[in-house]
Amino acid sequence: MRNIKLTIAYDGTNYHGFQEQRGTGLLTIQEAMEDCLTRLAGERIQVVGAGRTDAGVHARGQVINFRNPNWPIPIGRIPLALNGILPDDIVVLSAEEVPEEFHSRFSAKAKTYSYCIWNDRIPSPFYRLYSYFMPVPLNVKDMEQAALNLLGSHDFKCFQASGSTVKNTVRTLYQADILTDGPLVKLVFTGDGFLYNMVRIMVGTLVQAGLGKIKPGQVVEILQACNRVMAGPTFPPQGLCMEQVVY
Amino acid sequence: MRNIKLTIAYDGTNYHGFQEQRGTGLLTIQEAMEDCLTRLAGERIQVVGAGRTDAGVHARGQVINFRNPNWPIPIGRIPLALNGILPDDIVVLSAEEVPEEFHSRFSAKAKTYSYCIWNDRIPSPFYRLYSYFMPVPLNVKDMEQAALNLLGSHDFKCFQASGSTVKNTVRTLYQADILTDGPLVKLVFTGDGFLYNMVRIMVGTLVQAGLGKIKPGQVVEILQACNRVMAGPTFPPQGLCMEQVVY
Structure with missing residues (x-):
């Protein structure tokens, strides 16, 4: 075989x-x-x-x-x-x-996802399918601060789509970077695995920090609450991109 | 008014x-x-x-x-x-x-167009609508050499779609640059005006130089021939982008 x-x-x-x-x-x-x-x-x-x-x-x-x-x-x-x-x-x-035992999902050691936000007063016709348009300015420093709190091993239960039935919701996040390139704000996450909608909910939560709706440190409380309603909204799909799988 | x-x-x-x-x-x-x-x-x-x-x-x-x-x-x-x-x-x-006399076409002093080629063995799903895919490697140095011959004022009759009825086919080209960024080869042209399909035919001609089908110096003969069949093919539309108009 x-x-x-x-x-x-x-x-x-x-x-x-x-x-x-x-x-x-x-x-x-x-x-x-x-x-x-x-x-x-x-x-x-x-x-x-x-x-x-x-x-x-x-x-x-x-x-x-x-x-x-x-x-x-x-x-x-x-x-x-x-x-x-x-x-x-x-x-x-x-x-x-x-090798015959290789399984693209179960053999994966880590995955990297990116999420792009087009953060400008004027949208871009060329990024409309590959980013989420947000005209309100984001405070990237606050997003970076908030993101640091996500790094490491945590129960990410609150960053999971409600109704999910996964039993073990502990995951380890190795990277949570915010990169900027002109109006593009790109969030990059690497972890040993991601719960359903986890990246898009982390983005929704970090954006709340970027808008000043929560303080960066509040991410710690959100993680500890283990309650989906504490975290931010699930951001739309078109900004999300599966970048890499490490074996 | x-x-x-x-x-x-x-x-x-x-x-x-x-x-x-x-x-x-x-x-x-x-x-x-x-x-x-x-x-x-x-x-x-x-x-x-x-x-x-x-x-x-x-x-x-x-x-x-x-x-x-x-x-x-x-x-x-x-x-x-x-x-x-x-x-x-x-x-x-x-x-x-x-001012009332401003006319977006007749008042234009110069225009810049770009043309993107995705020059790699593997196409890109993200650039497929914004570039032309060419798997055969292009010699960018030869394209640059060929492009230099297009600069200045010339009769660009041979770089015009056949059947065009424009009488004055003399145009002045101020810029003909070839930029590369990974697999992307971007041709940038600035001129006082462009004949119908002129950019896409110039691209087709410079690509022939990049493939070694003509020598860079042959562009001079092509210009002098004033005959559409001497120049390269009209490249497809999706690589072309109108970048700027100067007044």
Whole structure:
């Protein structure tokens, strides 16, 4: 049995998320990948993704893998072969053969996500699909201060979409940086794992600090409360991008 | 009579160019602007654009103007008022009142256009609508050498779409720079005016130099031939962006 790992990038604008929703008629990244892989293999291929990005969420380094005993194409030629038949908003960046036990989700040691805010009085037509437009000025220093409180191992229960049923809500955050480039404010998070909507709720909470609605230190209390209503709102999907998965 | 100048940016992907094509059912930038201005003014507004960008061509600094005796909105509030009702792929960057004789096209002293090529083996899902994908490596030094030959005043007849009826085809090019940023090769042209498709044909010609199909010095012969078939192909619209108009 061969196990093949692909690193892919996609513009999620036109997709109903990563995970397959067969029978619904809704387009997903997983189905687009599986359909093209199945065409190349001549037999049904099913993929596993490192993260189930939501509708409208993008990726610069999503990782998927699939197992197949008869895979016909040399590994080095997979990107070109797939890119030739994939829709042009999904791209295979690289391919490699991995040990049979490799699992794109369970083998992941860390993931990096970014979230872009276009923080200017005037929106940008070119970033509208890749950022969230906020005309009110953000205090980036306060956001940075607030973000420091998220670093390390915590119970991130309050930064999880309400209704989630995950039992262990402790996660470790290694990076919570705020970068600026002109009107762009980019929040970058690296952690050993993320709860459902965790990044978008952390962004909503840090933005509250950036708007002066909470003090940076209050993030500590929010974490300790373990109550979703204490944290900020879930920010919209289009600013979110899955950047990298580390194994 | 008041004369108002607007600087606008747009993602041209979803439009059939700048110029109105009323009655055809095709969406254009001019019509979108006129429809929104007419809503604000309560009477029919017609605009003039500095350049008639083609379908799929973008703008970061297109300039339009319109004349109206009864314009109701303070100049400083025009961007916000228009951006509130325009589709989100068109944005008004600034507004100012100008002398009655100002004409966005005829008063223009110079214009700057850019053309982006994504020069990498692997395409980018994020630049697919804003660049032209070329997997074959370009020799940027040769393109720069070739571009130098375009600078100055020349008869650019061979860099004009065939079938054009413009009589005076002499134009002056002030800038023909090639900038690189990772896989992006960005060609920037500033001139006192551009013939129809001139930028996209210059790009097609410089790319031939970048691929070694012509020598950089051959651009001189191409210019002198005054024959469209001597120059390179017209490059596709999505890489082109109207950057700035100088008055």
